[in-house]
Amino acid sequence: MNSIEKIIHENCVLLNVEAYDQHDILSQLSDALYKQGFVKDTFKHAVLEREAEFPTxxxxxxxxxxxxxxxxxxxxxxxxxVAILKKPxxxxVMGSPDDKVHVSIILMLAMNDGKKQIELLQRLMEFFQKEEKLLVLKDMKNEKEIAAYLETEIF
Amino acid sequence: MKKVLVICGTGVATSTMVINKLKEFFAEKQIDVQLYQSKVSDILSTGNDYDVIISTTVVPPSIKTKVVNAVPLLTGIGKEKVFNDILEALK
Known part of the structure; x- marks a missing residue:
């Protein structure tokens, strides 16, 4: 994949980031994606509403x-x-909104329609299921390294 | 042929993850089913037309079709039980 098609931009990787709550971190990630041109200005509001109704x-x-x-x-x-949180x-919980989970890693997906997404989502799901690969992210030292690692592992 | 509906909040992201997993599963078990994909808000009038609904989100109580929670297929934790519940619902 060439640099123009990169899915994870280092400026959209928030490493060791502090957030008061879910709203705060979702806003920070949305703003980062907006600045890099991945999403429209309506995305932030939409993703916050969606998370409240259909948690992930x-x-x-x-x-x-x-x-x-x-x-x-x-x-x-x-x-x-991508956000790697300093404190969860x-x-x-997806599908069981009365249950809560302390989240340390967030992958905010800006997904267009199209066949390419299906493959991407599939690989993403397989990535979650290899937890040791996910945990490596927490020990990474810089944004570039994380972006490169995820591009290699997922895409 | 049995009709299996896969749903999530958007009808795009997690239901796509799940439907691909199910395609593999049904192929492996050599079970012929018709798979449908939708979002939860679109099934209020049609949700009772399926043999089982496999969902990553909460399904409204007005739907009487058997619902299986598909989130374990995403995390990989407890996925055997999900597959067993699906087979049971299709009997």
Whole structure:
């Protein structure tokens, strides 16, 4: 994949980031994706609403992750925003909104429609299921390294 | 042929992850089913027309079709039970 088509931009990787709560971190990630031209200005509001209605927290064995996303209408081009949180924030669990999970890694998906997304989503799901690969992210030292690692592992 | 509906909040992201997993599963088990994909808000009038609904989100109580929670297929934790529940619902 050449640099123009990159899905993860280092400026959309928030490493060791501090956030008060879910709203705060979703706003920070949306703003980063907007600045890099991945999403429209309507995305932030849409993703916040969507997360409140259809939560995306996923409790894995040793870590909580979340994959916030919203309708393709709000997306300019496919990208993923990544946050590695200094301290976990609480999300509701996908499919069981009364359950809560402390989330340390967030992958915010800006998804266009199209066949390419299906493959991407499939690989993303396989990536979650290899938890040791996900945990490596927490020990990475800089944004560039994280972006390169995810591009290699997922795409 | 049995009709299986896969749904999520958007009808795009997590249902796509799940539907691909299910295609593999049904092919492996050599079970012929018709798979449909939708979002939860679109199934209020049609949700009772399926044999089982596989969902990553909460399904409204007005839907009487058996619902299986598909989130374990995303995390990989407890996915065997999900597959068993699906087979049970299709009997």
């Amino acid at each position: 927290g996923l409790p894995l064995v040793s870590i909580g992750v979340a994959i916030p996303h919203t309708d393709a209408y709000h997306v300019a081009r496919t990208g993923i925003g 924030v609480e999300f509701s």
